[in-house]
Amino acid sequence: MRKTSLFAGSLLLATGLAASPLQADTLRLAIMGEPASLDPHKISGTWENDVVGDLFEGLVTEAADGERIPGVAESWEVSDDGTVYTFALREDAQWSDGTPVTAGDFVFAFRRILDPATAASYAYLLYPVENAEAVYADEAEPSTLGIEAVDERTLRITLERSTPYFLDQLAHYTAYPLPKHVVEEYGDDWSKPEHMVSNGAFALQDWQSQTRIEATRNPHFHDAENVALDEVVYFPIEERNTALNRFRAGEIDIAREFPTQQYDWLKENLPEAVQVAPYLGIYYYALNIRDGHATTDPRIREALSLAVRREVITDKILGTGEQPAYSFVPPDVAHYEGPESDIAEMSQEARLERAKMLIEEAGYGPDQPLELQLRYNTSEDHRKVAIALAAMWKPLGVEVELYNSEVAVHYADMRQGDFDVARAGWIGDYNDAQNFLSLLESGVANNYGAYSNAEFDTLMDQAAETQDMDTRAELMSEAEALALEDSAVLPLYYYVSRNLVSPDLSGWQTNIEDIHRSRWIDFED
Amino acid sequence: MLRYTLKRLLMAVPTLLIVITLSFFLMHLAPGGPFDGERQLPAEIEANLLATYHLDDPIWKQYLIYMGNLLQGDLGPSFKYKDFTVTELVAQGFPVSLELGFWAIGLALLIGLPLGIIAALKRNSTVDYLVMGTALAGVAIPNFVIAPLLALVFGVFLAWLPVGGWNDGAWPNLVLPVVALSIQQIAYIARMMRASMIEVLGSHFIRTARAKGLTETEVIRRHAIRPAMLPVVSYLGPAIAGIITGSVVIEQIFGIPGIGRYFVQAALNRDYTLVMGTVVFYGALIVLLNLIVDLIYSALDPQIRYDD
Amino acid sequence: MTTDTAVSTPDIAGDSLAREAWRRLKQNKAATTSLVLLALVTLACVAGPWLTPWALDEVDWNAFLTPPSLADGHYAGTDANGRDLLTRTLHGGRVSLSVALVATLVSLAIGVLYGAVAGYLGGRVDNLMMRFVDIMYSLPFMFLVILLMVVFGRNILLIYAAIGAVEWLDMSRIVRGQVLALKRREFVEAAHALGVKDRKIVTRHLIPNAIGPVIVYVTLTVPKVILLESFLSFLGLGVQEPLTSWGVLISEGKDMMETAPWMLLVPSVFLALTLFCLNFLGDGLRDALDPKTR
Secondary structure (H helix, E strand, C coil), X not given: CCHHHHHHHHHHXXXXXXXXXXXXXXXXXXXXXXXXXXXXXXXXXXXXXXXXXHHCCCCEEECCCCCEEECCEEEEEECCCCCEEEEEECCCCECCCCCECCHHHHHHHHHHHCCHHHCCCCHHHHCCECCHHHHHXXXXXXXXXXXXXXXXXXXXXXXXXCCCCHHHHCCCHHHCCCCHHHHHHHHHHHHCCCCCCCCCCEEEEEEECCCEEEEEECCCCCCHHHCCCCEEEEXXXXXXXXXXXXXXXXCCCEECCCCHHHHHHHHHHCCCCEEXXXXXXXXXXXXXXXXXXXXXXXXXXXXXXXXXXXXXXXXHHHCCCXXXXXXXXXXXXXXXXXXXXXXXXXXXXXXXXHHHHHHHHCCCCCCCCEEEEEXXXXXXXXXXXXXXXXXXXXXXXXXXXXXXXXXHHHHHXXXXXXXXXXXXXXXXXXXXXHHHHHHHCCCCCCCCXXXXXXXXXXHHHHHHHCCCHHHHHHHHHHHHHHHHHCCCEEEEEEEEEEEEECCCEECCCCCCCCCCCHHHCEECC | CHHXXXXXXXHHHHHHHHHHHHHHHHHHHCCCCCCCCCCCCCHHHHHHHHHHCCXXXXXXXXXXXXXXXXXXXXCCEXXXXXXXXXXXXXXXXXXXXXXXXXXXXXXXXXXXXXXXXXXXHCCCCHHHHHHHHHHHHHHHCCHHHHXXXXXXXXXXXXXXXXXXXXXXXXXXXXXXXXXXXXXXXXXXXXXXXXXXXXXXXXXXXXXXXXXXXXXXXHHHXXXXXHHHCHHHHHHHHHHHHHHHHHHHHHHHHHCCCCXXXXXXXXXXXXXXXXXXXXXXXXXXXXXXXXXXXXXXXXXXXXXXXXXX | CCCCHHHHHHHHHHHHHHHHHHHHHHHCHHHHHHHHHHHHHHHHHHHHHHHCCCCXXXXXXXXXXXCCCCCCCCCCCECCCCEEHHHHHHHHHHHHHHHHHHHHHHHHHHHHHHHHXXXXXXXXXHXXXXXXXXXXXXXXXXXXXXXXXXXXXCXXXXXXXXXXXXXXXXXXXXXXXXXXXXXXXXXHHHHHHCCCCHHHHHHHHHHHHHHHHHHHHHHHHHHHHHHHHHHHHHCCCCCCCCCCCHHHHHHHHHHHCCCCHHXXXXXXXXXXXXXXXXXXXXXXXXHHHCHHHC
16 A cells, blocks of 8 residues: 555544545546436537546557557557558457457447437537437437448448548547447446446446546456556546645545646645646637628737747746647647747847837727727636737737636637637647638638638648648648638647656656546556 | 425425426427537437437427326436436435535524624623634635635644545534535524624513513513514525535535436436426425425424414 | 695605714714725725726837836736736726626616505506516527627627616515515505505605615625626726726636736726625614614
8 A cells, every 4th residue: 555545544533534435546536527327328418528538449549648559459450541440359349248349349339429319419420420410419320330240259330531530539428439238228328327338448337427527447447457547536626725734635546637826836845746748729719801890801810819929828827838829730639740930030129119100001900909808708817818919919009808708608709700809729639730620711610710722722731642641731731821821710729638647656748638537547556 | 384384385286387397398309418518429329328318309308208207206217327227316415415405404593593682682792703704704704614724724734634534424524514505504694693682682571571570581582582583584595505515615626426416417417307307396396395394493483373 | 736735744854864874884984984984995996096096098119918007107017018007907897896886777767666665555557567577587588698798799898787787676676575574564554544646655655765775785686787897897898908997807807816806806806806895884874864773
């Protein structure tokens, strides 16, 4: 038994507390919210991924450092045109009740998530699969879906077209197999603790809503002998300060997020526990390019971007190691080299000078102030950034009205184009530049500002048709350069992941997707 | 009394109907829907989700469907917590909130009443000022400050009590939330008791009792306390409402799985069914509690009678 | 009813009652001290923001989250955005106090009239009116306010109205109770016997006589409203930036209690002082207005 838990244990005894008996190697993990469900087809949040990813395993899975490694599939072959994947499933892949995981379980799962009746909100991640979109729209039979069980241990997936990031995506929970025999028996209740059967390193034991989820090591897992933990308990804690305090009190071993404003204190007092790393996400402001908004004028958009001192925001306002963003795609995205930014090279004075000139050219200035409504959704960090932006734009003669609303209203209004400048963010669904840049294509749902550039669209289409990774990257980089030149959006910083990890643990490795599976975690003796 | 009770319960039906209807339409009037979040769903997926939950029907039809289900005791599925029905969520959360609220009210009365009586008896003395001053600290500091402060001091620094979590209502997990929740009510009750005690002590029948030669202790014990408690009893209704409001903060800060936190979260998430479920439930609960308070009041005060 | 002599009598009585009460209040040290302190806090909030060297939304790019210091003019330190905390706290006081004042007045106006009418008329009307109050009580308040904020957007007028619209319920119950009790008193029955109209009896006899408990309740409502506003701020439904309130400042400060304690302490001191004073003043008023302790 490790030191801290001994200490905590004696403390509990001393004060007469009857804590529930925890096994020797129990990981206590604070996740950032209550899961909507533990059915992989009914979730869309990152905290659900923390739990479900421990319970299930896809054809490929994530190593400790987030690299994709074989999961249920032992090996695979890809056809020359990149559209047909043939997977050989491992012999010893088993569900936690001992029944084997078969190719049929994958076929069943893929058809289920794309069945409109399942109402899976994340189903579109599987759209690369042949006929997936048609099946979801109820325009094609589920049997026409491009997935087929050749035999018990051989699975063939056919794609609409070559998709270079498809293999990475197979580690995502939308592509997990489901225990066909259990789902068919219990229907939607299959994911309740008393019924659930899973194929990952851990098996669900109990779920007390809003309190705790317990999972124990799955003895039928193919790599069970290398799983060190006996049990994982997930505590949903929405208040980040509460998570921090519980971590400090030794009530939890890992907190999946901590409040930015505590970073300095943490660095000083718990330096060994703080884990900050670049994260696959961009924090930006959408600029409304629809008619009737001053921001339709590219000069104004550029001026606004120029006047933002991103280093002040990252260093003084957030100060958690975020990197100032002058482009849209985060720097560590795989197989991609973003374009150079002109702004990044300019001095602060030069930027401000040019910004003032542009604003004047556009017909605004101190006598004719530009009035903008800046919208952000409720959050301490968003608020601080918004206030800073307003102050930074003041020297340009821009008068900002700050408008804060809760998340549902914020995004509903953004979609309707009811804003001038509005906070937005994007966390990549998968590690690929296309996932970011597609937000700027004409008519795309998440293209809040309604940016539209035919040349950009053409380049993205060409990239989608290109199999050669280098050419594809060049095309996308060219597209990004176009968007930046147009100041399509106002990138502010690239996200970082912020975790608190007890120094007693080993096996934790930071990674850009911030994916951490408990099977790699161990207590140091 | 029985007739009165039955009548009040019967009257609760239209009351609840109005509450439910008002909430239903207000809720649906609010901009944004349950599937509006950081990422926009593809059109066909959103359409499919809306159809699944009947959200693409006209509002009056949704209302009729909801009322129809409600009559059968079905509060519907939660949009956010997909593995649970609203009934299940309320059934899981309510005992927790009830336990928390019960102890908080209990503690508030247990401490507030004696404090008020002592302050009244030692009126305008140092004791009075000290007692009321301390009690007032509870009103002067918002509970969302007291709660993390308690957690920090007793949970992190001293490590006497858990910082958060519920742990099936084990008493160490209860202490901090209950204290944080009751502090404000202690102050109100003490204040109210002090005021009404002073008033009673100045009244005719106390003078009469004194004139009869009863000792001061007896006067207070036999004649003063009961009538002095009347305003406190009529305050219990608002006190319960205050506890419910307070529990939103406390449950959130201490991570307690009650229904208080659903309340705000569900409204912000536009989890329509869960919002309606909590409204229905709280509406019924408050109607019931108000009735109980009225009954206690009439039992304590013989002057008020509910004839028909 | 100019010919009715009975009407004027309570007016004179009311006048002397007020003078007597004021005399008694002045003798109460805790209450007078509170009154003076309240006046000072109010004055500071009204005039203060003009006197501090910083503006409400002015960012000092050289001072992010700095502790209180005399040297740089941030006498109460700065917040995480480099804005002067003292200026913001005083400004916040304006918002908090005005919310409290307006909301209390709204609740007073509705509650007193409603309660008095219900209590005086009694019977079926009373029953109906109180049933409505019950309905309002059964509508979970927070939900109502949250929905209002969401439906109509967030602005300070709405906060006034929403809180006022909820607080009148208690007020009306208290007034009704008072009126019910007073109604049976001799002087009201006498007025009745003399044929004074209902409306006059309510406004000239019952309300003035019920005023004591109402004033006390007002001093109780003001702090409650201030706290309610802070509760809304905690939920993220407070006033829009760059405006602020004590509630907003405290709820920002609570997360920084270890790292930047001044952010919690400064607005908390103002809030606590105000609430303390209001409570002592309320007690003093109660004692002064209570005819029985005379």
